[in-house]
Amino acid sequence: MTAVTDDSAYHYRVIARALAVLDAAGGAPLPLHDLAARIGMSPAHFQRVFSAWVGVSPRRYQHYLALDHARRLLAQRHTVLDAALATGLSGTSRLHDLFIRWEAMSPGDYARAGEGLTIRWGVVPSPFGAALALATLRGLCGLAFIEETGLAAALADMQARWPRAGYIEDAAAVAPLAAAAFGGGGEARLHLIGPPFQIKVWEALLSVPSGHVTTYSDLARAVGRPQALRATGSAVGRNPVAWLVPCHRALRRSGALGGYRWGLPVKRAMLAWEAARADAGHAA
Numbered sequence: 247m248t249a250v251t252d253d254s255a256y257h258y259r260v261i262a263r264a265l266a267v268l269d270a271a272g273g274a275p276l277p278l279h280d281l282a283a284r285i286g287m288s289p290a291h292f293q294r295v296f297s298a299w300v301g302v303s304p305r306r307y308q309h310y311l312a313l314d315h316a317r318r319l320l321a322q323r324h325t326v327l328d329a330a331l332a333t334g335l336s337g338t339s340r341l342h343d344l345f346i347r348w349e350a351m352s353p354g355d356y357a358r359a360g361e362g363l364t365i366r367w368g369v370v371p372s373p374f375g376a377a378l379a380l381a382t383l384r385g386l387c388g389l390a391f392i393e394e395t396g397l398a399a400a401l402a403d404m405q406a407r408w409p410r411a412g413y414i415e416d417a418a419a420v421a422p423l424a425a426a427a428f429g430g431g432g433e434a435r436l437h438l439i440g441p442p443f444q445i446k447v448w449e450a451l452l453s454v455p456s457g458h459v460t461t462y463s464d465l466a467r468a469v470g471r472p473q474a475l476r477a478t479g480s481a482v483g484r485n486p487v488a489w490l491v492p493c494h495r496a497l498r499r500s501g502a503l504g505g506y507r508w509g510l511p512v513k514r515a516m517l518a519w520e521a522a523r524a525d526a527g528h529a530a
Contacts, residue, residue: 257299258375258515260285260292262393265511268308278304299373302522310518319521320501325458351439360408360439367404368417369397370424372489373519374512379424380404380486385435386423388486394509403507407486408439427490436487443469447481448491457524459495459517462504483507489516 267284268276276284281304282292296304355363365387367380372391378400380388388407390400405413426434438445450468454460466478485493488508494516498504506513 257295258373259393260287260295261299261515262375262511264304265515275305275308299519302525307518307522310522318501319459319517320461320497323458323521325454325460325464350445351437353442356439356441358410360411363408363411364414365408365411366414366416366419367401368415368420368424370417370421372424372428374489374515377424378404379420379427381420381423382437384437386420386427386487386490387437387439389424389427389488389490390486391488391508391512394512395507400508404486407484434490436490438491439486440484443471443477444481444484447478448485448487451482451485451491451493451496454492454495456492457520459497461497461499463499465496479504 263285264281267281278289278293282289285292287295293304296302296307363382365380365382367378367388369392370377370379374391375393376391376397378388378390378392378397379386388404390404392400395403405411423435438448440448446469447465450465451460453468462475462479462482463472465482466472466474469478471478482493482496483505485491488494494506494513496504503510503513503517
């Protein structure tokens with residue numbers, strides 16, 4: 247992955263507008279000239295933005311943005327999780343070609359709702375628009391995408407999870423951790439704050455490779471609770487560290503996207519972005 251800059255956020259906003267145009271077309275393919283015109287850009291500029299963002303042509307990328315792409319992805323790259331991968335509450339996992347080091351808050355600390363904990367936060371660029379990053383001294387504890395929800399709602403959501411923590415706006419402190427999360431170099435450190443069952447689900451998500459998907463029922467089996475589909479779905483939705491703990495890779499068994507706290511357009515764009523890059527890597 248390449249380093250993320252403010253240009254990346256701009257590129258995502260262009261892609262988000264393209265998503266809306268393609269959805270309005272009802273699945274009909276749009277030639278480059280038509281798509282660029284509807285977004286208000288020249289074909290050459292639009293092509294450059296696509297290449298910078300994902301590395302494939304707009305025409306090919308429409309395949310990944312198609313409404314039925316998630317179903318094809320589920321059929322072709324369905325990762326079945328091994329329950330043995332999710333038996334502990336701490337460990338390491340390979341993700342996005344980065345080494346992720348993470349640790350979980352103890353149940354007792356979680357019960358204190360963040361009391362005595364200082365959490366710094368700031369807005370950072372990402373491949374999917376502006377993001378809200380939050381961190382403790384141990385690592386990133388929150389990552390939210392705010393293009394759809396807005397900053398105020400995302401910050402309120404995070405603060406409600408740990409209401410007794412102290413919050414300090416400090417973009418300079420969280421920027422290096424966020425840069426590592428999006429491929430800017432260094433080790434991506436996570437501090438997962440949640441109850442034990444939710445952390446087990448998040449650990450299972452960490453084992454789903456980029457470019458692949460899983461199902462909520464697979465996740466439930468992976469944590470030893472095959473009947474707890476509702477609780478597992480809730481745990482996926484409560485994941486506070488989007489992208490690095492890849493809840494966007496969890497689909498319904500039918501192939502439907504399900505929900506996404508930071509907006510379904512973001513989830514679709516993430517799945518398409520990963521699948522396109524995975525295919526480009528295989529071709530290379």
